Amino acid sequence: MLxxxxxxxxxxxPWLAEDQAYQxxxxxxxxCIAAGKxxxxxxxxxxxxxxxxxxxEAAGVSHAA
Ligand SMILES: [Zn+2]
Numbered sequence: 583m584l585x586x587x588x589x590x591x592x593x594x595x596p597w598l599a600e601d602q603a604y605q606x607x608x609x610x611x612x613x614c615i616a617a618g619k620x621x622x623x624x625x626x627x628x629x630x631x632x633x634x635x636x637x638x639e640a641a642g643v644s645h646a647a
Contacts (some may be wrong), residue, residue, distance in 0.1 A: 604635040
């Protein structure tokens, strides 16, 4: 039988892991923070995380504003 925790985990959206990885990097990386404000490009790691985030979001969710 499923525990409450397992049910809750199953309900998490598939893009959440990519979203969290991107947000975690973006919060800590001055290069990506500046890029997010329109100053320059994301670093290589941040760009890769951004692509994974954008692709997973486009594939699974229709919450785009
Ligand atoms: Zn970065």
